[in-house]
Amino acid sequence: MKPFTLVTPKTITEASSFLKKHGDDGRAIAGGTALVIMMNERVFNPEYLVDLRGLKPLRYVRLDKTRGLRIGSLTTHRMIEQSPIVAKRYPALKEAFETIGNVRIRNVGTIGGNLAYAEPQCNPPTVLSALDAEIIVSGLKGSRRIQAEKFITGIYETQLKPSEVITEIIVPPMPPKGSCKFLKFTSRSEEDKPTATVACFLQLDAKGVCKTARLTIGAVGPVIYRCGKSESILQGKPLSDQLLAEAADSCTDSVKALDDIYGSPWFKLEVSRVLMLRALKAAWKEVSS
Ligand SMILES: Cc1cc2nc3c(=O)[nH]c(=O)nc-3n(C[C@H](O)[C@H](O)[C@H](O)COP(=O)(O)OP(=O)(O)OC[C@H]3O[C@@H](n4cnc5c(N)ncnc54)[C@H](O)[C@@H]3O)c2cc1C
Known part of the structure; x- marks a missing residue:
């Protein structure tokens, strides 16, 4: 693996500024379960890794009465799998997250990393699309919402712009019947x-x-x-x-x-x-x- 410099932004704006500044030489890293493998295989050779793990407020699973389930992008697969709210209200989501790879991957991999990775074999995009979820992404020009089913545009390709980071995933309330x-x-x-x-x-x-x-x-x-x-x-x-x-x-x-x-x-x-x-x-x- 090529040597790199790790930068540790404290805010989303700082993270976006780093990503914009370094362009193709910079890459966001969350759990690192996908990116580090790709760096080892020299698919990517970033000079700068923008470490999102310092953005701790993006690690949560919350139920909002009107908007539904809100999941911060740095929430690990394991946190979603073990969330009582998810188990009770969105069992299909639980099923999708608890069957990702193995527990070592689930303890570290994040929902934001999974979506941005956009490998076809990822579980969450299929269920999030059926649930009509939205993905919130933030960049230097503010935030935008993207429908989960339209987020992935090809193998390892998404609608994310270079300086944008995924911040939240919103799943509408489960209706009666x-x-x-x-x-x-x-x-x-x-x-x-x-x-x-x-x-x-x-x-x-x-x-x-x-x-x-x-x-x-x-x-x-x-x-x-x-x-x-x-x-x-x-x-x-x-x-x-x-x-x-x-x-x-x-x-x-x-x-x-x-x-x-x-x-x-x-x-x-x-x-x-x-x-x-x-x-x-x-x-x-x-x-x-
Ligand atoms: C052995 C193995 C088995 C697996 N099996 C499955 C499986 O069965 N089902 C499944 O769904 N997945 C599977 N995975 C994939 C796994 O879920 C992903 O590796 C993981 O979700 C990636 O998350 P991460 O936080 O580690 O991302 P990272 O590795 O840190 O990053 C991945 C990519 O996303 C970008 N990124 C990360 N976070 C953000 C963000 N918030 N905003 C913008 N860009 C971001 C990074 O720049 C990078 O390009 C498996 C992986 C392995 C290694």
């Missing part, structure tokens, strides 16, 4: 990165008709895919086993799966359809009980 499920499949060991991740959010109205369906697939290709056709099969109709099967069958219609060490495109799409049917059935069972 709403349920979200997240499932992943790993082909080798449980600790391995996934072949496919799926999430679904379903909300029924008082008559049992599907009011909202948000279905997402991750890990199989460069970005998070929304399953628009499946959503329109479900929305506005009373749910049935047959309708869920139809929705699951078409969930991969607009997905572009990649061929890689996690599986062939054919395998990834088959796995996604099976997982989606399981997730839909579990969410339907929960909202109709």
Whole structure:
């Protein structure tokens, strides 16, 4: 690894100023679980590392009655996995975070680092997109909000501008008769990165008709895919086993799966359809009980 200088900003503005000043020679670091590997492999050779760990106020999980769940970007996977608020109100989020790699990674890796890393095999973007979460990023010109499903634009690519840092993730309140499920499949060991991740959010109205369906697939290709056709099969109709099967069958219609060490495109799409049917059935069972 090339030698580097570690700078330790005390505020978000200071961090953004460092990142702007050093341009391509500077890089933010949070837990370091992804970045240090990439530096060891010489994918990045930054001269300056801007250490975000001093920004302690960005480490929290809070429930805001009107805005929903608020998670500071420096919150570790483990803190989210162990949060009683998350376990009670957003069990799908808990499932996504407690199945990241292994406990050593989860103790150090942060939600902000995971999103900025934008590796396709990351769990959180799939579930955050199904939950319609927003990612708040701050730079020298102020803050902006980005929908989770649009944040990742390609493999290791996001909407983040060079001097921006992720500061917070906001997940809307879980509505009555709403349920979200997240499932992943790993082909080798449980600790391995996934072949496919799926999430679904379903909300029924008082008559049992599907009011909202948000279905997402991750890990199989460069970005998070929304399953628009499946959503329109479900929305506005009373749910049935047959309708869920139809929705699951078409969930991969607009997905572009990649061929890689996690599986062939054919395998990834088959796995996604099976997982989606399981997730839909579990969410339907929960909202109709
Ligand atoms: C063995 C192993 C297994 C793994 N398995 C899984 C898995 O199953 N599922 C999964 O989801 N993930 C998995 N991961 C990925 C892991 O979740 C990420 O490494 C971790 O989330 C990155 O967070 P970090 O805080 O360590 O980021 P860092 O390594 O510090 O940074 C990663 C990138 O994000 C940027 N960055 C960090 N924080 C911010 C911020 N607040 N604002 C802007 N940019 C920022 C950095 O500049 C860098 O480019 C695995 C990783 C390993 C090593």
